[in-house]
Amino acid sequence: MEIFLARTQGFCAGVASAIDIVELALKTYGTPLYVYHDIVHNTSVVNDMKNRGVIFVEDLNDVPEGARIIFSAHGVPPGIINNAKARHLKFVDATCPLVTKVHKEAVKFSNQNMDTVLIGHVGHQELVGTSGYVHPNLLHIIEDEKDVDQLHIDAQKTVAYITQTTLSVDETKGIIEKLKQKFPKLMAPPRSDICYATQNRQDAVKELAKICDVIIICGSPHSSNSNRLRETGQQQGVSSHIVDTAKELNISILKDKTKIGLSSGASVPRYLVDAIIKKIKTHYPETIVHEFENPEKNIVFPVLQFKE
Ligand code: SF4
Incomplete structure (x- = not known):
């Protein structure tokens, strides 16, 4: 048995920075510490942070006036920031700078009075946040190609x-292509x-798919990017499975396989991947692990702190 680790996997710079912000806040101020x-x-x-006293909330009204709170890497709509200010919360916005970039584009398009199609997964926290930056009268959310047919916007307008x-x-390319056909002045x-x-x-999962006969993605069921990795493997014709932790890995999926591709989502700590390798080695002690240099190792985002 051989395991091939995806060249790029695990923590991205946005996730690493958001986690570092919580760790720094815990070290500097201790608890109570809230995360939105x-x-x-x-x-x-998240469970590890909960065990160390961090309180996760979905409603700012559950946070006492003046308390410390961190906004997640996925971003929040402006209303949440205004509410936090009004309630004198001490907050740090851990939104990934690459999500903030999308927020700025949304504001720019709305300022130009442009109907804006937001492509994403309804209910996902990032989509909720980004939606808040588009003027409500100009916002059109779609999830897939067939939703393009349901858009009722004047086709002659710049959208x-x-x-x-x-x-x-790959899927997004298809949706954008269809949008271009429907709205020739698409921006x-x-x-x-x-x-x-x-x-x-x-891309790294596609590489694995060329040489492996099964792919395992370590990632939580509600992680968008992890789910897309499993789909990518599957779309390349290789049986692909997502597991949150080693405990969930059903070892029978490896029966008759000799080359395992192993990757993980952008929010997955390395120790979870190592635990999967360990479990596989327990069943197949002769397993050889191939690991490659990670080209992202120098990409780092800043760690912001509370302003007192
Ligand atoms: S997946 Fe991308 S956008 Fe999301 S936190 Fe990581 S770098 Fe930022």
Whole structure:
């Protein structure tokens, strides 16, 4: 048995920075410390913080006036920031800078009075946040190609689009193509909204699919980018499975396989991947692990602190 680790996987710069912000706040101020929404979409990371006293909330009204709170990497709508200010919360916005970039595009398009199509997964925290930056009368949310048919906007108008950062690169291309056909004056963001980490992790899974006969993605069920990695493997014709932790890995999926591709979502700590390798080695002691140099190792985002 051989395990091939995806070249790019695990923590992206946005996730690493958001987690560092919580760690720094815990070290500097201790508890009580609040986080709005899961800081990143990984069950193990969030549970570990909960065990150390961090309180996760989905409603700012659950946070006492004047308390310390961190907004998650996925971003929040402006209303949440205004509410936090009004309630004198001491807050740090851990929104990934690449999500903030999408927010700025949304504001720019709305300021130009442009209908804006937001491509993403309804209910995902990032989409909720980004939606808040588009003027409500100009906002059109779509999830897939068939939703393009349901858009009732004058086709002669200049229509803009923006996307969630963690979508499938290939599927999004198809949606944008269809939008272009329907709206000839379609305006794109200056650079793709799908972030480098999403693109690199999907590319790395495609690489694995060329040499492996099964692919395992470590990631939580509510992690958008992890789910897209599983889909990417599957779309390349390789049986692909997502597991939150080693405990969930059903070892029978490896029966008759000899080359395992192993990757992880952008919010997955390395120790969870190591635990999967360990479990596989327990069943197949002769397993050889191949690991490659990670080209992202020098990408780092700043760690912001509370302003007192
Ligand atoms: S997946 Fe991309 S947008 Fe999301 S936190 Fe990571 S770098 Fe930022």
